[in-house]
Amino acid sequence: MYIIIYIVSQFSIGYLEFLQLYLSSHGSGMIAS
Numbered sequence: 001m002y003i004i005i006y007i008v009s010q011f012s013i014g015y016l017e018f019l020q021l022y023l024s025s026h027g028s029g030m031i032a033s
Helices: 001-026
Strands: none
Touching: none
16 A cells, blocks of 8 residues: 555656756746746
8 A cells, every 4th residue: 555655656756857857948937936
């Protein structure tokens, strides 16, 4: 059970990092904090 939580958390962290890189590289400052 815990392995599923680990995989999901790792995936969501990787997705957020990818999304941040994608937004910064494309220069759309809609989610600029």
